[in-house]
Amino acid sequence: MKLSTKSRYAVTAMLDLAIHDKIGPVTLADISQSQGISLSYLEQLFAKLRKNGLVEGVRGPGGGYRLSRPSDEITVARIITAVDENVNMTRCAGKGTCQDGERCLTHQLWDDLSEQLYSFLDGITLDQFSNRPEVQQVAQRQDAQHQRAHHHFIFRRTAA
16 A cells, blocks of 8 residues: 555645744745655645635745644545545545446455545544654654754743
8 A cells, every 4th residue: 555645745735834833934945955755746726725625825025834723633534635645545536437437346345445544544633643753753863954953942942
């Protein structure tokens, strides 16, 4: 099983946003640089994420994007479906037409796997995942590499 690049990039970008929008709007350029995702691709993804009510744009100086709801209300499954993806593992996209218009022998197995996978991804919120120590370590390393760190640490120091 392999999720598409679109799904992986959307989840990665949303996780970056969840980690950094606590200090204000995040630019797509910052996400692009830190995560190695092309800016034009991010623009396409964020158009879909905005349309599905997961992010909102902030105009003007210091503008960018922020989550449109708390990170504990946004699941990984919701992000994936927002960018027009599904987690269906059947050959027929769940329609039951996998073998000459009928169900194939293993249709139910792949359908059950699809339900388990969706349930797993729907049980993980951005908040839960972004607060994992290993995710925080990677974010801090990326921030340091891309000069985003001092903004993050200033926020933590003044918030304490």
